[in-house]
Amino acid sequence: MKRHISREKRDNLTGYLLIAPAVLAIIAVGIVPVIITITYSFEYYLLTDPQNRQFVGLQNYIEILGSSAFWMVLKNTAVFAVISMVLELFLGFAGALLMNGARKGTRGVIRTVVLIPWAVPGIIIAYMFQFLFNNQLGPVNVILSYFGGASDFSWLTKPWSAMLVVIVADAWKQFPYIALMLLAGLQTIPQELYESAAIDGAGKLKSFFHITLPNLKGILLIVLLFRTMGAIRIFDIIFGITGGGPASSTATLLYQAYKYLFTDMNYGKGSAMSTIITVIILAISILYIRVLGKRDDE
């Protein structure tokens, strides 16, 4: 005799049993710590002064938002996010179109070349670029001097050029991912569309804007939002190349939070900064899931 549990109940039970380990893990190492961080953010909590730990309400937030450092790192984050994204999208498109135009064998080679930066630890890429742009030992100045540039330009001691090196390093690591996503998108566009456009007399540029771009809209959106988040969360590249300097000119929101937490040992303030970052990221992700959800419904 079999017990009669309705199929619906059984499916519910199986479903929950199967997702339980993953969900519990995510709650334990993701959601719970974030909640604790939020509670710290309302406290005076200095590792060097644990006796006086106490609830201070919005004090940390008021201090952060009132400091000029906050607006500076916010500006740095925005500058970094926008410029690196434009650069990465441009290079990503170039890479994707190059791969799409290549014969199968060549495409495999390019794809491998492109995947490697994605797979190499960010900190190693950071040191690679720090060394490339080193004013005395790096090859960039040597190569530039062949073209009449200064041979001892000190890239990492000036705010604008330090930011530039960080952006270039990040773009070099990240654009391959964008290129691969776009390539995957390009390959789903039916070839006939281009053929009939060519018969109608459309040039290459015209078919790019009228066929390629509209068909890639979904992927572009995902890539954009992913990269926005990546730009907010960037850490190891800045840590390795500039350490946030010179004079905090390459410190992002996240880097500032790291400094509060692990240089100043100020868990209250650092947690408030981390909470601000989390809120910004969650706002963007909700937008992202909304957009994705819409695509699924279509």
Place this chain on the structure above:
Amino acid sequence: MQKARKIAGKAVYILLLAVFIVVMVFPFYWLVLTSFKDPRDISLMPTELWPSRFSLKFFIYAFTEHHLEVYLLNSVVVALGAMGLTILFAFPAAYAFSRIRFKFKKFWRNVILLANMFPIIAVVTPMFIIFRKMHLINTYWGLIVPSVIITLPMAIWTLQAFIDTLPKDLEEAAQIDGCSRFQAVIRIIFPLAAPGIFTTAIIAFITAWNEFMFALILVTKDSMRTVPVAISMFPGQYTVPWGDMAAASVIATVPIVLVVLIAQKWIVSGLTSGAVKG
């Protein structure tokens, strides 16, 4: 005329391709070149774009001065552990999300996706404090468990996209033939999903191998550091041992490059599967 244009177009294409490949390869070229330089030539000015002599000294220093072998072992253990734990948790969840109807399925899926967006900085401080109480600082588990937050959501996403593409009739037929659902999954879905699992495992391994912030903060003892963090500790107060760092970086990169060379096709499909579905 037409032919001339076609040839010109091809020439431009090849030129662009060449520039592209040079830009992609040059930073690696420089890293590898530096690692094989003779220590006496490392601070030559102007720097040599092609060195006059080569040496393995920096590779030797990486092990004798810095004990890279210790860090490599740590990285391998942590990355393999994170990979195993990720697959163990991700496969059942991905299967459930793909095949089973249950209440609030969409909600739980969104919770997992959202967790993927959390910045590490917002989870690492409480973790540090709790782990210190639990004596998990400077342990392998203390690095393996947190990395789940980075690897698991991506793994579930990739695996679900893969299982979605597998035909349903096979497991249904097996269930009609008297297999339990569990048996059907183990005998039919698991083998069919092997390429997807392989892809997911590789991506999880690489992600865990490259992880930096957890490894920087949750480890305070030098002998427990992973390779990326260890290399970042090479620079001393006054000197930066570029050669040692380059050699250590090359060694840390080689296993990853090999994995990419062998599995590039799968990695690409795994990375893009979630996004191109629509």
